[in-house]
Amino acid sequence: MAVHTIRPGDTLSALARKYNTSIDALAKANNLRDPNRIFAGQTLVVPDGFDGPRRPAAGNPSTSSDSFNGNGGRYTVRPGDTLSGIASRYGTSVGAIAQANGISNPNFIQVGQQLASGAAYEGRADLVNTQPGDGVRFKGRGPIQLSGRANYRAAGRALGIDLENNPTRAADPDVGFRTAAWYWNNRHLNSYADAGNFDAITYRVNGGYNGKASRDAYYARALQVLGG
Structure with missing residues (x-):
C-alpha cells in the first residue's frame, strides 16, 4: 500500500488519474467525507491494486508526449493542474510543454487553457488560417480559447490591439479576459x-x-x- 502527501494544487481527481484508481476508492480508503476537501501536507493512503503513476500508452497520441510536440494533440487545463503534474502524467518535461505552448512562466497556467501546438488548426479556411504556420500562430489562447486568424483579427480590431501581428498577447490575462468578453458578446451568448x-x-x-x-x-x- 502506497501513500501520497498532498501538495499545493493536488486534487483527488488528479490523484485518482495518477494512480490509476478512482475518487471513490481514495475517499473510502482515507475516510474522506468530502472528496473536494483535501489540504497540503495531508497524507493519503493509495488503495492496494493501483498500477503506479500513470505513464503514456505506447502509440497513443492522446496520452503521449506527442500531445505537445506539434502532432495536433491537446490537453485542457483543469482546476488544480500544474505544469509539473501534467508533464509527469504525459511522460514529458515542463520545459517541453512550455516551449511547445509559448509559456514564458511555467508557474502560470490558466484553467481552460489549451496545451497544444495548434497544428490541428493548420489550413482551416473557416478560421482564415490560409498562410503556412497559421495553425500554431493563432492557436487557442485565453479563457475562451480564441482560435484562428479571423478571430484574432476581429478581436484585435474591436479591442484596439494588433493581435493579428502579436497573437501571443491573447494569452496575457489583461488581454485574454477581454477577448473572452468580446467573443461572448459578439456571439450573443x-x-x-x-x-x-x-x-x-x-x-x-x-x-x-x-x-x-x-x-x-x-x-x-x-x-x-x-x-x-
Whole structure:
C-alpha cells in the first residue's frame, strides 16, 4: 500500500488519474467525507491494486508526449493542474510543454487553457488560417480559447490591439479576459445562458460537442457551488 502527501494544487481527481484508481476508492480508503476537501501536507493512503503513476500508452497520441510536440494533440487545463503534474502524467518535461505552448512562466497556467501546438488548426479556411504556420500562430489562447486568424483579427480590431501581428498577447490575462468578453458578446451568448441552454453555448464556442461530458460535469459543479 502506497501513500501520497498532498501538495499545493493536488486534487483527488488528479490523484485518482495518477494512480490509476478512482475518487471513490481514495475517499473510502482515507475516510474522506468530502472528496473536494483535501489540504497540503495531508497524507493519503493509495488503495492496494493501483498500477503506479500513470505513464503514456505506447502509440497513443492522446496520452503521449506527442500531445505537445506539434502532432495536433491537446490537453485542457483543469482546476488544480500544474505544469509539473501534467508533464509527469504525459511522460514529458515542463520545459517541453512550455516551449511547445509559448509559456514564458511555467508557474502560470490558466484553467481552460489549451496545451497544444495548434497544428490541428493548420489550413482551416473557416478560421482564415490560409498562410503556412497559421495553425500554431493563432492557436487557442485565453479563457475562451480564441482560435484562428479571423478571430484574432476581429478581436484585435474591436479591442484596439494588433493581435493579428502579436497573437501571443491573447494569452496575457489583461488581454485574454477581454477577448473572452468580446467573443461572448459578439456571439450573443447571453441569450443562451439566460435560457440555460448550455449545449448551444458549447457549440457556438467550440464548434461541436467534443468533451461534452466533462463540460457538463464542471457546469453542474459550478451551479452547485454558486447556488444556481
